[in-house]
Amino acid sequence: MKILVIGGGGREHAIVWKLRQSPNVEHIWCAPGNGGIAEDAECVMCDVKDVKALATLAEHLHADLTVVGPEVPLVLGIADEFSSRGLLIVAPVAKAAQLEGSKIFAKQFMQRHNVPTAAVYQICESALDAYTALCDVDWPLVIKADGLAAGKGVLVTSSPDEATDFIDRAMDKHEFESAGNRVLFEEGLRGQELSYIILTDRNHWMPLAPSRDFKRAFDGDKGPNTGGMGAISDDALLSAELDRRIREEIVEPTIRGLAADGIPYQGFLYFGLMLTAEGPKVLEFNCRLGDPETEAIVMRMDFDLALALKACADGELKSFEPKWKPGASACVVMASEGYPGTPKIDRRIDGLSRSETGMVFHAGTIRKSSIYYTCSGRVLIAASAGLTVGQAAGNCYDIVSGIQFEGCHFRRDVGQRSTLRAATGSGRGE
């Protein structure tokens, strides 16, 4: 198989790395890829927002299969464009990607199909609506910009001032552009978070290993939210009973609901869950693999990812048997100075070398005459597997300690027992 991977971050590097291990893969392109991915795949310049050009690229390359990392091309209809040209792709169509592209669409879908989720206080169509609605909510309150806002469109707060400021930024100052034209007010849930990701071919689905990400910038779940500073995957995150409840109460009703609404869903579907005292509830859907969860999850895959993706695209997932390495895995993100605000970039990276104990995935690097430089907020992700989360995280920190760039910061508590207990809930207005 010749496979085209769309995207250019750590998640796509992890996908490329795993695909390269397959004896069934002859060639991999990554569009646009990045400096580090270029070591493992042929990188091709592209604009991930131009779905027609991406389909033309796949035709031109004679790719047998395309897999999509980021959400933007999904919401813009990359799967519709590929299908109309008879090209195989693992990705949901635009109508299905609305589960991520519109938080109001997702909420109404969950309400229609009895998928447990946070209660809605109000859907606000204007700033005036929103300021008025603030008088009639419980705290902590969660405010969500409806559209895609690069991870910045959610506020969890107990402070009316913070809520007012967020509404001003979203609806008066249009900081998230049209994504903030409507906002959703919902109940703040408490509990541990869990990322439950499935691959589905419309009719059948298989879960990936359970995972959890570390969203806050600093140790102890302090500081601003980020795109993710690390992740773990561990069977201990999911008891058999919890797994049963998630399947029966969340995944199956979602799959049935999609079918009932005439929405054909094929690809990865990520359920961001809060494990509340009343049971698991959906915080959000993503129509793709999580980043950095993927970097941890691939370390535990004991199956041929290329065959799984092909089975999905062909509607043959029922006959695919995934095997997972028992134990755990972890990944730690090395970020630029200033991240998650404006990052300081173009800093030389030293100490990069192949590791025995894990992998270094590149999220934001460029290569200039054999030297790597930083080029975005999240730069590198050290990932490793182990018998326990502690061991896997220890391997990651060994890798991290050998790499240097000016201003680099990373969390030092990924995989620590104390943070496993407190990995969620804190700093969310409680």
Ligand code: AMP
């Ligand atoms: P989202 O962009 O929807 O993924 O939300 C980002 C993060 O906000 C989630 O991962 C949670 O940590 C938090 N969050 C979202 N919705 C809620 C909620 N209803 N209650 C508590 N926290 C939430």
